[in-house]
Amino acid sequence: MTKLTTTISGLLLLVAALPAVANNTGIFGKSGRDEETGSCIQCHTGSTPGEPNQPEPAVLVEGLGDNLTTGGFATLRITVKTNDPTGGVAAAACPDRCAGFNAAVDEGAGFFLVPDGSPLQVNAARDEVSHVAKSPFQDGAVSYDVVLTGLSRGDHTLFVGAADVDGENFTGDRVKAARFTFAVTDPPPPPEPTDDAAGCAQAAPTAAWSTAGLVLLLARRRRGARA
Ligand code: HEC
Numbered sequence: 001m002t003k004l005t006t007t008i009s010g011l012l013l014l015v016a017a018l019p020a021v022a023n024n025t026g027i028f029g030k031s032g033r034d035e036e037t038g039s040c041i042q043c044h045t046g047s048t049p050g051e052p053n054q055p056e057p058a059v060l061v062e063g064l065g066d067n068l069t070t071g072g073f074a075t076l077r078i079t080v081k082t083n084d085p086t087g088g089v090a091a092a093a094c095p096d097r098c099a100g101f102n103a104a105v106d107e108g109a110g111f112f113l114v115p116d117g118s119p120l121q122v123n124a125a126r127d128e129v130s131h132v133a134k135s136p137f138q139d140g141a142v143s144y145d146v147v148l149t150g151l152s153r154g155d156h157t158l159f160v161g162a163a164d165v166d167g168e169n170f171t172g173d174r175v176k177a178a179r180f181t182f183a184v185t186d187p188p189p190p191p192e193p194t195d196d197a198a199g200c201a202q203a204a205p206t207a208a209w210s211t212a213g214l215v216l217l218l219a220r221r222r223r224g225a226r227a
Helices: 004-024 195-226
Strands: 058-062 074-081 099-106 109-114 120-122 128-131 141-149 152-166 172-186
Touching: 058 152, 074 099, 074 128, 074 152, 074 172, 128 141
Parallel strands: none
Antiparallel strands: 058 074, 074 141, 099 128, 099 152, 109 141, 120 128, 152 172
């Protein structure tokens, strides 16, 4: 009975461990948007008693300017910077440490698109994006390019859970949960007709004249060729 219990708990442990192992290939639901599903710190560093999450990586986002319009798109560049000088594990292809991330927007804000061949993946709802494989830092930074399309009007938030890992296991990893707010507004209405537009209309007869002139010229040439 004890043996059976051990086997069962062993199996349970294995089942519990399996989804975690899959996180080597990226993870959804850990951006920090959904409190009930947690964030990177659950497993990386935070699970190691006594190890502080220091120094945290920095997360920067470009492309969330004030020109975002309803129905339009934002071209985003999410950059993770390591601040940890301890280095990583060369054998794990992380000599200078590696990055990974999971970003999400509030529901209905828009839909993520990743370029073909990009090292990123989106979830079924297309409101989350994540790395597929860890990316080695180069000069201390890794940038991920992604498009957020079908923007909806209003105030929104981009949530980014990022990890700066040593490439080996949970220890020596640093995580950061960052959020960035952005506003999407309706595009300005088409310009009212102005005096300039009237000027264009006045210019039209001139254009008609020159067309007439061209026809006349061609006709003369043709006549000339016949003669
Ligand atoms: C449920 C636990 C869990 C959560 C939450 C989690 N990970 Fe992981 N992650 C793992 C496990 C297990 C591995 C494989 C062991 C390792 O290398 O640390 C891993 C590996 C990684 C790796 C590759 C590291 C390597 O050594 O190959 C990266 C990068 C990574 N995770 C990033 C993240 C990011 C970013 C988040 C939050 C958005 C996150 N993880 C959340 C469990 C988790």
